[in-house]
Amino acid sequence: MEIDIAEALRKKGLKVTPQRIAVIKTMIKGGHFSGEQIYSELKKTEPSISLSTVYNALETLKDAGIIRSFEAGGKTWYEMRMEPHVNVYCEDIGDIVDVDLDLSTLEKNLMEKGIEPRNLSVIVYAECSKMRKG
Missing domain, CATH: 1.10.10.10 (Winged helix-like DNA-binding domain superfamily/Winged helix DNA-binding domain)
Incomplete structure (x- = not known):
């Protein structure tokens, strides 16, 4: 880039x-x-x-x-990644992994409630030591 x-x-x-x-x-x-x-x-x-x-x-x-x-x-x-995505915090190994998921439904539901997200950030805490590679 x-x-x-x-x-x-x-x-x-x-x-x-x-x-x-x-x-x-x-x-x-x-x-x-x-x-x-x-x-x-x-x-x-x-x-x-x-x-x-x-x-x-x-x-x-x-x-x-x-x-x-x-x-x-x-x-x-x-x-620096600004587009909405999920950050998975691996509690067991201390890494952070980006996961691309369609967050448009979440964003739409928030906006229907009058909430306009400026920074849609989803954090998931997980155990990742058994994570599948690839």
Whole structure:
């Protein structure tokens, strides 16, 4: 997924900063990240970056709708995947697995009740050690 990060930030009305670009470059590879994981990764190439700077960048990017966050296993996780999907938190192995399910019925039912979801995030806690591969 090749995107112009600076242009994406500008389109959302955000100032282009090296920290925001670095966070997005780390996350663009895909997956789920805690703030500490992103900080640890960025510290390798940006030794002067602070944990609070990483969290500030994450919150700004989340508020702008560039990334999303969810709570699972006592942590806040961040991801770039914005379309509705199910995040399965594997309690036994500590992984998070994306599962593509049609969530349109859930979204429709919510809207019929006058609830307009801006960030449809479904979290399932499960045991995954016996998960089928493929």
